[in-house]
Amino acid sequence: MTDAAELRTRTSEFLAAHPPASTDRADFLKARFDAGLAWVHYPEGLGGLGAPRSLQAVVDAELEAAGAPDNDPRRIGIGLGMAAPTVLGFGTEEQKRRFLRPLWTGEEVWCQLFSEPGAGSDLAALGTRAVRDEASGDWIVNGQKVWTSSAHSARWAILIARTDPEQPKHRGITYFVCDMTDPGVEVRPLRQITGEAEFNEVFLTDVRIPDAHRLGAVGEGWKVAQTTLMNERVSIGGMRIPREGGMIGPVAKAWRERPELRTHDLHQRLMKLWVDAEVARLTGERLRQQLVAGQPGPEGSGMKLGFARLNQEISGLEVELRGEEGLLYDDWTMRRPELVDFTGRDAGYRYLRSKGNSIEGGTSEVLLNIVAERVLGLPSEPRTDKDVAWKDLAR
Amino acid sequence: MTDLLYSEEEEALRSAVRDLLADRCDAPAVLARVETGTPHDRELWKALGEGMGLAGLLVPEELGGQGATHREAAVVLEELGRAVAPVPYLTSAVVATEALLACEGPEAAELLGALAAGRTVGALAVSLAAAPGAPFKGVRHEGGALHGELTGIADAVGADVLLVPVAGSDGADGGLYAVDTAQDGVTVTPRTSLDLTRPLATVTFDAARARALTPDAETAVRRALRAGAALLASEQLGIAEWCLTETVRYVKERHQFNRPIGSFQALKHRLAQLWLEVVNTRAAARHAADALATGGDEPHLAAALAQAYAAPVAVRAAEEAVQLHGGIGMTWEHPVHLYLKRAKADAIAYGTAGAHREALAGLVALPAP
Numbered sequence: 001m002t003d004a005a006e007l008r009t010r011t012s013e014f015l016a017a018h019p020p021a022s023t024d025r026a027d028f029l030k031a032r033f034d035a036g037l038a039w040v041h042y043p044e045g046l047g048g049l050g051a052p053r054s055l056q057a058v059v060d061a062e063l064e065a066a067g068a069p070d071n072d073p074r075r076i077g078i079g080l081g082m083a084a085p086t087v088l089g090f091g092t093e094e095q096k097r098r099f100l101r102p103l104w105t106g107e108e109v110w111c112q113l114f115s116e117p118g119a120g121s122d123l124a125a126l127g128t129r130a131v132r133d134e135a136s137g138d139w140i141v142n143g144q145k146v147w148t149s150s151a152h153s154a155r156w157a158i159l160i161a162r163t164d165p166e167q168p169k170h171r172g173i174t175y176f177v178c179d180m181t182d183p184g185v186e187v188r189p190l191r192q193i194t195g196e197a198e199f200n201e202v203f204l205t206d207v208r209i210p211d212a213h214r215l216g217a218v219g220e221g222w223k224v225a226q227t228t229l230m231n232e233r234v235s236i237g238g239m240r241i242p243r244e245g246g247m248i249g250p251v252a253k254a255w256r257e258r259p260e261l262r263t264h265d266l267h268q269r270l271m272k273l274w275v276d277a278e279v280a281r282l283t284g285e286r287l288r289q290q291l292v293a294g295q296p297g298p299e300g301s302g303m304k305l306g307f308a309r310l311n312q313e314i315s316g317l318e319v320e321l322r323g324e325e326g327l328l329y330d331d332w333t334m335r336r337p338e339l340v341d342f343t344g345r346d347a348g349y350r351y352l353r354s355k356g357n358s359i360e361g362g363t364s365e366v367l368l369n370i371v372a373e374r375v376l377g378l379p380s381e382p383r384t385d386k387d388v389a390w391k392d393l394a395r
Numbered sequence: 396m397t398d399l400l401y402s403e404e405e406e407a408l409r410s411a412v413r414d415l416l417a418d419r420c421d422a423p424a425v426l427a428r429v430e431t432g433t434p435h436d437r438e439l440w441k442a443l444g445e446g447m448g449l450a451g452l453l454v455p456e457e458l459g460g461q462g463a464t465h466r467e468a469a470v471v472l473e474e475l476g477r478a479v480a481p482v483p484y485l486t487s488a489v490v491a492t493e494a495l496l497a498c499e500g501p502e503a504a505e506l507l508g509a510l511a512a513g514r515t516v517g518a519l520a521v522s523l524a525a526a527p528g529a530p531f532k533g534v535r536h537e538g539g540a541l542h543g544e545l546t547g548i549a550d551a552v553g554a555d556v557l558l559v560p561v562a563g564s565d566g567a568d569g570g571l572y573a574v575d576t577a578q579d580g581v582t583v584t585p586r587t588s589l590d591l592t593r594p595l596a597t598v599t600f601d602a603a604r605a606r607a608l609t610p611d612a613e614t615a616v617r618r619a620l621r622a623g624a625a626l627l628a629s630e631q632l633g634i635a636e637w638c639l640t641e642t643v644r645y646v647k648e649r650h651q652f653n654r655p656i657g658s659f660q661a662l663k664h665r666l667a668q669l670w671l672e673v674v675n676t677r678a679a680a681r682h683a684a685d686a687l688a689t690g691g692d693e694p695h696l697a698a699a700l701a702q703a704y705a706a707p708v709a710v711r712a713a714e715e716a717v718q719l720h721g722g723i724g725m726t727w728e729h730p731v732h733l734y735l736k737r738a739k740a741d742a743i744a745y746g747t748a749g750a751h752r753e754a755l756a757g758l759v760a761l762p763a764p
Contacts, residue, residue: 240396255761262764270761271752275703282678286399293400302671371670372663376643379658 079110173221422730444513451511459508469684476633491517522547526746533562590740625698631709
């Protein structure tokens with residue numbers, strides 16, 4: 001069952017049995033999962049058919065043409081992109097059966113409890129402690145996590161915590177699935193420089209996690225987390241964007257519509273950024289063509305770096321271009337947006353929000369190190385923390 | 396959308412050119428030649444142009460060429476840039492050839508055949524600094540012969556034939572003429588040039604005999620300069636790649652403070668940043684070459700975009716290479732200065748990045764105030 005024609009037939013049969021117009025959305029999604037059409041590259045019985053990942057597009061096109069509801073992937077991005085591959089890769093059969101179906105249908109939202117106030121770029125230095133309660137076999141977790149999106153709506157979290165402080169930092173970590181309804185979990189919105197709160201702080205006080213909710217072996221959490229983090233970065237490069245499709249779009253529009261705003265200095269800067277944005281778009285397109293041709297290169301590792309800088313410079317120019325209007329801001333009201341659009345709202349918002357682009361998902365400084373070491377093969381800086389027990393690290 | 400990848404045939408072409416250059420055009424050989432009276436390596440040109448048939452890539456088969464496209468010519472230029480090779484490929488096999496392709500008639504066809512065969516070297520007698528949309532100078536046509544002087548002509552030394560624009564009265568287009576350099580009425584005076592591997596000359600015509608190619612010099616020159624600008628981006632990519640690769644190699648080997656200097660974050664970040672720009676340059680250069688080859692996706696825009704992006708990247712790559720090589724990078728002995736000089740000269744050739752941004756502003760409706 002790896003053939004596009006067979007998949008198309010299977011999808012039409014499924015649609016005939018579950019007409020989107022007359023089927024309840026939740027029932028439709030559950031049935032789609034059970035038919036193996038959720039993510040065809042997953043194993044049978046877990047929403048897939050063991051087919052090549054590229055064939056998912058065949059199913060999606062058929063379903064879209066039939067007006068079928070989707071699982072609102074943007075709302076459950078952490079679950080789909082990070083939790084699911086990790087559960088699939090390291091979970092027990094029981095864990096896979098329990099978690100993957102409601103994760104995919106969106107019935108249960110997931111969040112990620114990784115970053116801490118004291119562990120950002122150096123995530124492996126994290127200090128949230130998980131201690132085994134010998135009587136029950138459960139783990140008792142205490143600590144603080146930060147920059148958690150969806151924590152206020154999540155049912156489950158993927159969590160990494162320190163189980164052995166005597167070991168060097170990478171070795172004493174264990175990976176868990178944490179129940180966000182546990183009374184020891186407290187979620188507080190974390191207000192950003194934009195005025196709103198996309199993220200949360202999560203305080204964990206004597207949170208009890210059964211050993212059955214551990215993913216992977218005790219002390220192997222760092223290795224498991226690598227799967228999660230690799231999947232965080234893999235999704236880029238698939239989308240085709242039109243010319244002026246990104247942050248440059250609103251600036252170019254304002255330039256064309258508002259001749260009174262134009263100055264020579266702004267024009268010089270605008271054209272430089274327009275060139276950079278268009279070339280970045282071509283680089284994305286080239287990456288996409290490489291992936292389609294089955295020749296993935298290391299070029300993808302640079303895309304986020306490029307876009308972070310571009311978004312920041314372009315939105316900075318836009319605020320300036322707007323002159324007096326640039327002195328205003330649409331709304332500082334503290335809100336908790338469901339979805340975040342970097343190019344949404346006004347120029348001031350874009351300027352402030354894009355400051356996070358060089359921090360979230362790996363700071364630009366760390367990403368430059370990754371390019372230098374993994375792509376260019378440059379030696380790493382001497383490390384002083386490799387063989388030191390976590391408890392003895394400076395903090 | 397343009398095809399931004401390299402085909403298997405293009406990769407094979409690259410390997411063949413790279414192998415030949417590795418054999419015949421290493422850095423010491425290029426350095427040894429630059430201060431002699433013959434800046435071009437005629438033997439190497441013979442091997443590339445005649446032996447491998449690369450001089451005729453852009454010329455249709457019925458005119459004696461290979462009938463290939465700008466995509467292949469771009470791959471050749473990447474490799475020539477990487478070797479900073481002293482051969483008149485860009486000026487003869489691309490720019491002069493494109494000018495001739497815009498002309499009709501047996502005179503142009505015969506010259507195209509000669510250029511394609513690699514035995515005759517041609518040069519367009521328009522300043523290397525001229526952007527595709529900028530005005531260019533012409534000489535006078537009087538009594539059936541050419542009179543006047545043109546400056547900034549790249550690779551004129553060593554050219555067998557010059558393609559010379561004539562200015563009519565009141566600035567009218569007087570047409571484009573072919574002038575053999577081996578005649579009494581033509582003087583080619585080499586100028587001491589920043590780029591030792593693509594030297595400039597002043598050419599003087601004193602009753603030089605000339606053959607008319609087309610009455611419309613404007614169209615031929617525009618087409619030639621646009622192709623030059625578009626494909627120069629591939630040469631700049633090759634220059635930038637060499638600079639990055641060599642510098643990465645050097646900082647891994649060079650030890651100071653008891654560690655390879657390439658382990659210092661200050662250097663790693665600069666090189667990683669440069670790598671990002673080289674990756675972008677490749678997309679821009681492939682886009683320009685493919686747009687010219689297929690005529691699709693606005694070739695004017697693609698050429699201006701590629702030059703506006705690639706020119707500063709090649710210069711930065713060469714400047715970073717000089718800096719990160721430390722003292723050795725300042726010596727005449729180390730070849731990095733050849734790349735710096737080529738990159739800086741390329742940033743002016745066929746229009747500066749600024750001139751191309753200005754052209755883009757018109758093309759994408761983002762007018763200056």
